[in-house]
Amino acid sequence: MSFVFRLPDIGEGLEEAEIVEWLVRPGDTVVRDQVLVEVLTDKASSELPSPVAGVVLALGGAEGDRLRVGDVLIEIDDGSVGEPAPPEVPTPVVATTTVEAATGRTTSGNRPKASPATRKLARERGIDLATTIGTGPGGRITSADLDTAAPTPAAAPAPVPDDSTLGQLEPGRHALRGVRGVVARNMAQSWSEIPHIHTFDELDASLLLDLRTRMQGMGREVTPLAVAIVAAAGALRRFPLVNACIEDEEILVSERVNLGVAVATESGLVVPVLEDADQLDVFSATIAVGELAERARAGDLTAADLRGATFTVTNYGSLGGRWATPIIPPGQAAILGLGRIADRPTVVDGAVAVRPMLPFVFGADHRLVDGDLLEAFKRSIVDDLTEPLRLLVGS
Amino acid sequence: MARPTDEQRREMLVDMVTARVQSQRTWNLQRQGQVGTMAPIEGHEATVVGAVHALDPGHDWVLPQYREPIALRRYGPEILEHVMLYNIGHPAGGHIPAPIRVLPYQISLATQIPHAVGLAWGLTLQDDPGVVLVFFGDGSSSEGDFYEAGNLAGVLGAPVIFLCVNNQWAISTPVHRQTAAESFAAKAAAFGFPGVQVDGNDVDAVYDAVQTARERALAGQGPTLIEAVVYRLGPHTTADDPTRYVPAEEIEAAQGRDPVLRLCAELEEAGLWDDAVQAEVEAAALTALDAAFEAAKSTPLATDAMLDHCYTEDTQRLARQRAGLLAGAGHSGVGPDGVVGSHA
Numbered sequence: 001m002s003f004v005f006r007l008p009d010i011g012e013g014l015e016e017a018e019i020v021e022w023l024v025r026p027g028d029t030v031v032r033d034q035v036l037v038e039v040l041t042d043k044a045s046s047e048l049p050s051p052v053a054g055v056v057l058a059l060g061g062a063e064g065d066r067l068r069v070g071d072v073l074i075e076i077d078d079g080s081v082g083e084p085a086p087p088e089v090p091t092p093v094v095a096t097t098t099v100e101a102a103t104g105r106t107t108s109g110n111r112p113k114a115s116p117a118t119r120k121l122a123r124e125r126g127i128d129l130a131t132t133i134g135t136g137p138g139g140r141i142t143s144a145d146l147d148t149a150a151p152t153p154a155a156a157p158a159p160v161p162d163d164s165t166l167g168q169l170e171p172g173r174h175a176l177r178g179v180r181g182v183v184a185r186n187m188a189q190s191w192s193e194i195p196h197i198h199t200f201d202e203l204d205a206s207l208l209l210d211l212r213t214r215m216q217g218m219g220r221e222v223t224p225l226a227v228a229i230v231a232a233a234g235a236l237r238r239f240p241l242v243n244a245c246i247e248d249e250e251i252l253v254s255e256r257v258n259l260g261v262a263v264a265t266e267s268g269l270v271v272p273v274l275e276d277a278d279q280l281d282v283f284s285a286t287i288a289v290g291e292l293a294e295r296a297r298a299g300d301l302t303a304a305d306l307r308g309a310t311f312t313v314t315n316y317g318s319l320g321g322r323w324a325t326p327i328i329p330p331g332q333a334a335i336l337g338l339g340r341i342a343d344r345p346t347v348v349d350g351a352v353a354v355r356p357m358l359p360f361v362f363g364a365d366h367r368l369v370d371g372d373l374l375e376a377f378k379r380s381i382v383d384d385l386t387e388p389l390r391l392l393v394g395s
Numbered sequence: 396m397a398r399p400t401d402e403q404r405r406e407m408l409v410d411m412v413t414a415r416v417q418s419q420r421t422w423n424l425q426r427q428g429q430v431g432t433m434a435p436i437e438g439h440e441a442t443v444v445g446a447v448h449a450l451d452p453g454h455d456w457v458l459p460q461y462r463e464p465i466a467l468r469r470y471g472p473e474i475l476e477h478v479m480l481y482n483i484g485h486p487a488g489g490h491i492p493a494p495i496r497v498l499p500y501q502i503s504l505a506t507q508i509p510h511a512v513g514l515a516w517g518l519t520l521q522d523d524p525g526v527v528l529v530f531f532g533d534g535s536s537s538e539g540d541f542y543e544a545g546n547l548a549g550v551l552g553a554p555v556i557f558l559c560v561n562n563q564w565a566i567s568t569p570v571h572r573q574t575a576a577e578s579f580a581a582k583a584a585a586f587g588f589p590g591v592q593v594d595g596n597d598v599d600a601v602y603d604a605v606q607t608a609r610e611r612a613l614a615g616q617g618p619t620l621i622e623a624v625v626y627r628l629g630p631h632t633t634a635d636d637p638t639r640y641v642p643a644e645e646i647e648a649a650q651g652r653d654p655v656l657r658l659c660a661e662l663e664e665a666g667l668w669d670d671a672v673q674a675e676v677e678a679a680a681l682t683a684l685d686a687a688f689e690a691a692k693s694t695p696l697a698t699d700a701m702l703d704h705c706y707t708e709d710t711q712r713l714a715r716q717r718a719g720l721l722a723g724a725g726h727s728g729v730g731p732d733g734v735v736g737s738h739a
């Protein structure tokens with residue numbers, strides 16, 4: 001006979017949860033309090049320990065499935081007879097399993113995120129988790145990630161993404177889960193809730209590039225992206241309504257200016273957050289953006305790195321793009337997209353001249369931002385980027 | 396300085412390890428859908444255990460908030476059954492019977508602080524030679540109840556020990572957003588009695604501070620405010636995800652100051668503790684918890700139990716609702732005016 005473990009309400013008023021990763025398979029012997037599965041709820045990812053000891057008979061869903069509270073999660077043959085009831089179980093080995101469960105749920109520094117079972121598997125295969133890229137929620141390393149991981153620490157991967165890994169998926173049906181599942185839900189929510197408006201423009205990046213070159217000559221690093229971030233942060237301070245969002249029929253204006261910076265990585269697009277970007281100058285912003293991108297590509301971002309953005313900057317120009325209509329992430333009012341700087345003809349003092357032009361787009365939530373504010377915000381950024389010394393002399 | 400004896404320190408470690416293991420098992424029970432929301436003890440063991448070991452369970456009262464009850468083993472192993480009754484939502488979990496001098500769980504923040512002052516004042520009036528120790532958190536210290544109770548205790552010279560467990564986080568509110576004061580202990584100045592700050596991960600320091608405060612109270616010298624500085628090593632409760640707001644480097648540093656591991660190491664060095672003892676204590680803790688959980692689940696629960704303990708005698712409306720409940724009519728608790736369970 002078997003014990004049927006149904007998905008419990010582990011939050012307060014939880015309705016459903018997604019199965020992220022099974023740590024047991026049918027036929028496995030489990031002890032009481034051994035972690036069976038990792039689930040993702042609206043609040044957090046959680047490990048669910050077994051209520052009984054026994055042999056796993058059947059799993060109630062596949063990884064990626066969403067179960068409702070009360071649905072069968074797993075059936076375990078615990079030797080009981082008749083209706084499942086919380087059973088009497090001998091406790092000899094539990095001391096270690098409870099400790100393991102506890103370790104699993106506490107934040108443990110910059111350790112790569114992975115479940116105890118995945119860690120064990122990694123140890124067995126001699127894989128260093130620090131060099132493994134996690135595709136689970138929040139960059140968590142799943143046992144599937146270990147299949148693709150090299151057993152010895154690999155050399156640092158080239159920062160330029162390789163096309164051959166893009167868009168690769170077998171024909172057929174695939175569960176919409178993990179990073180892709182989160183992206184899908186966020187994008188659908190933005191697209192259905194936020195009426196977007198976009199304004200496109202080009203600006204003369206001569207002085208911007210000139211600044212970079214001359215600073216390099218002095219041994220200082222300044223990137224156009226960092227200058228754009230500092231300019232955007234300044235504009236957000238000038239126009240607080242853009243540093244806001246609509247939540248439950250209210251306008252929520254953020255106290256802090258936290259910029260999400262979109263970074264392409266091998267496991268997909270991630271948007272780590274540069275906190276208090278309005279406190280940075282172009283030099284510190286350059287360093288901070290570099291570090292964030294580095295950690296993003298190394299898979300070292302924590303969940304905290306990905307939360308709390310009030311505005312997003314996406315540098316689609318790094319992928320070669322010129323024009324785009326980026327989607328505003330949920331909980332934000334606007335987004336700045338930067339295209340690739342390239343030499344193009346423009347008119348200077350009545351004559352056509354070749355200048356390095358930076359195409360860009362500014363998108364906003366039309367419920368909050370009218371056309372006049374949209375253009376004023378854009379102008380503020382254009383002024384700073386065409387004459388970046390404005391940012392160096394300070395406000 | 397009042398130093399606990401070797402035997403006391405060993406007993407304290409037994410209580411600390413027991414509390415941690417039982418708290419972790421209760422966490423698992425919550426994740427298995429067998430108990431409700433709970434607040435894990437990790438990081439608070441030395442403060443709670445050190446404090447109650449400096450008290451006399453025969454005379455002194457303990458008023459916990461919601462995190463401490465699982466660590467009050469010194470006041471009687473039967474407390475565990477009430478903890479489990481509370482965790483499964485049984486109304487009997489809200490009542491710890493005499494002669495145990497512990498009041499039940501308090502969920503409404505800080506309301507136990509005025510209770511403590513009233514209780515302490517009552518002990519004085521009744522010539523009962525006991526003191527009252529009340530636990531509350533850094534977040535609770537921002538409640539009006541704390542200031543009112545502190546002020547009254549100072550005026551009355553009540554034999555009460557205010558133990559503020561500063562675990563750095565009120566759910567997600569960090570200490571620097573909680574108060575502009577230099578410390579929580581400093582707030583005692585406004586009440587006119589001493590405030591001391593101790594390392595809450597040091598069981599000896601907590602023991603000493605509570606012992607000193609107790610002696611002052613018994614000598615008629617009035618209250619003391621103790622701030623025990625600790626770090627919450629786990630989530631606030633089972634409904635919390637601290638990875639959203641606790642800096643990773645901070646929790647890592649705090650894990651290095653783990654109060655249980657600290658006392659373990661000290662006692663191992665003194666030859667008073669080893670892995671075999673640890674395993675024995677852990678196994679006993681789980682056995683005790685399983686027994687308490689089973690006892691709680693088999694405690695009878697009358698359909699109308701939720702109406703008990705509201706009034707000494709049922710009001711007319713309550714009597715009508717009770718009769719309706721017992722008759723199995725689900726809607727009969729609604730009065731003619733459509734109000735459910737009004738206090739009118």
